[in-house]
Amino acid sequence: MLDLEIVPERSLGCDAWEFVLGMHFSQSVAIIQSQVGTIRGVQVLYSDQNPLSVDLVINMPQxxxxxxxxxxxxxLKVIEIYNMKLVKLRYSGMCFNSPEISPSIEQVEHCFGATHPGLYDSQRHLFALNFRGLSFYFPVDSKFEPGYAHGLGSLQFPNGGSPVVSRTTIYYGSQHQQASSSSPGGVCGAPLPELPLSCYRHQLHLRRCDVLRSATATQGLRLHMFTEGPGRSLSEGGAGRSVCRVVRFGSSAQRVCAALGAPARTYYKADDKMRIHRPTARRRPPPASDYFFNYFTLGLDILFDARTHQVKKFVLHTNYPGHYNFNMYHRCEFELTVQPDKCDSNSLVESRGAVCITAYSKWEVVSRALRVAERPVVLNRASSTNTTNPFGSTFCYGYQDIIFEVMSNNYIASITLYQPEGTRPRYAVNSIA
Structure with missing residues (x-):
C-alpha cells in the first residue's frame, strides 16, 4: 500500500517521488516506470477520435x-484519489487515512483545520468539504439534512454515523466546482498551472515553433523556448527565462548545439541491410551514417548529413495518443504557413490563399485547402520483426518540401521538412539568431 503525502494545490507523493500539478504527461509516466513492482496495473485512457476534447488519464486501479x-x-491538472481504502494519506506528517484511521468529517477537520461551510448536493446525496486546491467528498444518507455547527462545514449526525471520505481531489486554485465530477470528462474546465520549476530539469521547453519559408521552400525554424533562469538554482527560487533561436538548413552540428544545447539523444540511421549482398561490399568500407539530434522536450528531431555535418531535415512531432511514438516527445507547437501550388486547369490559373497548419490541424481540412491528390505511402512501424504495431499504420503525403504523417483519425502525427538534393549549399549556412 502506498504511503503518500498530500500538498494542497500542488502534489501527491512521497520522499522518493511526487506527482506535481502542471507536470508533463511523460514525466508522470517516467515516475511510474521507475516504481515498477510498487505501482502496478497502470492504464492510459484517451479518446481515439477526439484526442483534443477528452482528458488524457492515467488510472492506477490497484x-x-x-x-x-x-x-x-x-x-497534469487534477489528481483524484477515488478509492481511499487502497492508499495511506498524510498531510504535514499527520496521517488522516489508513486501515487504522477512518477519514471521517471530524478527522479531516482535525487534520486540515476549519473551513467555510461545505456544499451539499441533494440530488447525488454528496457532501463536499473544500479547501484551496483540495476537496473531500462524503456520501450522505438521504435521511440526513445539511446543518452546520460552529460555522464549520459539518453535518449533524448521530453518534457513530459520521460518513467517511469516498473521494479526494487535488487541483490548482480555488475552483473546486470545476473538479467536482467523478468522471474524467467532467474536469475539462479545471485551471492548469504553469510547468513547475521542479519539472524543468535543466532542459529547454518549447512555447512555439515558427517554420520559416520562402514561397515554396522551407528555410529553417524559429524556436521560442523557456528554461531555468541563469545563476540561481531551483532551491534558491530561480525563475524561468525565455530563449529564442533560429536554426536553418545548412547549419552545422556545432552551431545547433550552441543554440539548443546538447541533444537528449543522438540516433544514427540504420545501415542498408542488403549492402552485404553487393559484390563490392567486401572491398569498400561502409559509408558513414546520417544522424539525428533528438530534442524530446522540444518535440523536434534534426537530421545531419554524415559527410558535411549540416542540417538537411527537421521532424516536428505532435505527440497524439494512439501513435507509435506517443510519450517519447512533448508536442511541438508549430505554425507552418504554406503557399499552395498554382492550379492550371483549362488554361486558367487559379490563385489560392496561404494555408496555416498547426499541430491541431486535421488532415481533411489541410488536404482540401492544398488539394493534395497523390496517394499516400503506408507506414507501419514495429518494435521487432516478431511484433506488430498495435496502433496500426499511418499515411504519409508529400507536398512541396513537406511530408505529412497522418493518423487514421485524420490528425497529423508529424511533419518532416527537408531540403531537396539540388538546393543544398556546398558549405554550411551558420546563421543562427
Missing part, C-alpha cells in the same frame, strides 16, 4: 489514484 491531464497541453 492504488485508487487517477491522474487527469489537459488534452491540449498534456500537463
Amino acid at each position: 492504488d485508487g489514484i487517477r491522474l487527469i491531464f489537459d488534452p491540449v497541453a498534456q500537463r
Whole structure:
C-alpha cells in the first residue's frame, strides 16, 4: 500500500517521488516506470477520435489514484484519489487515512483545520468539504439534512454515523466546482498551472515553433523556448527565462548545439541491410551514417548529413495518443504557413490563399485547402520483426518540401521538412539568431 503525502494545490507523493500539478504527461509516466513492482496495473485512457476534447488519464486501479491531464497541453491538472481504502494519506506528517484511521468529517477537520461551510448536493446525496486546491467528498444518507455547527462545514449526525471520505481531489486554485465530477470528462474546465520549476530539469521547453519559408521552400525554424533562469538554482527560487533561436538548413552540428544545447539523444540511421549482398561490399568500407539530434522536450528531431555535418531535415512531432511514438516527445507547437501550388486547369490559373497548419490541424481540412491528390505511402512501424504495431499504420503525403504523417483519425502525427538534393549549399549556412 502506498504511503503518500498530500500538498494542497500542488502534489501527491512521497520522499522518493511526487506527482506535481502542471507536470508533463511523460514525466508522470517516467515516475511510474521507475516504481515498477510498487505501482502496478497502470492504464492510459484517451479518446481515439477526439484526442483534443477528452482528458488524457492515467488510472492506477490497484492504488485508487487517477491522474487527469489537459488534452491540449498534456500537463497534469487534477489528481483524484477515488478509492481511499487502497492508499495511506498524510498531510504535514499527520496521517488522516489508513486501515487504522477512518477519514471521517471530524478527522479531516482535525487534520486540515476549519473551513467555510461545505456544499451539499441533494440530488447525488454528496457532501463536499473544500479547501484551496483540495476537496473531500462524503456520501450522505438521504435521511440526513445539511446543518452546520460552529460555522464549520459539518453535518449533524448521530453518534457513530459520521460518513467517511469516498473521494479526494487535488487541483490548482480555488475552483473546486470545476473538479467536482467523478468522471474524467467532467474536469475539462479545471485551471492548469504553469510547468513547475521542479519539472524543468535543466532542459529547454518549447512555447512555439515558427517554420520559416520562402514561397515554396522551407528555410529553417524559429524556436521560442523557456528554461531555468541563469545563476540561481531551483532551491534558491530561480525563475524561468525565455530563449529564442533560429536554426536553418545548412547549419552545422556545432552551431545547433550552441543554440539548443546538447541533444537528449543522438540516433544514427540504420545501415542498408542488403549492402552485404553487393559484390563490392567486401572491398569498400561502409559509408558513414546520417544522424539525428533528438530534442524530446522540444518535440523536434534534426537530421545531419554524415559527410558535411549540416542540417538537411527537421521532424516536428505532435505527440497524439494512439501513435507509435506517443510519450517519447512533448508536442511541438508549430505554425507552418504554406503557399499552395498554382492550379492550371483549362488554361486558367487559379490563385489560392496561404494555408496555416498547426499541430491541431486535421488532415481533411489541410488536404482540401492544398488539394493534395497523390496517394499516400503506408507506414507501419514495429518494435521487432516478431511484433506488430498495435496502433496500426499511418499515411504519409508529400507536398512541396513537406511530408505529412497522418493518423487514421485524420490528425497529423508529424511533419518532416527537408531540403531537396539540388538546393543544398556546398558549405554550411551558420546563421543562427
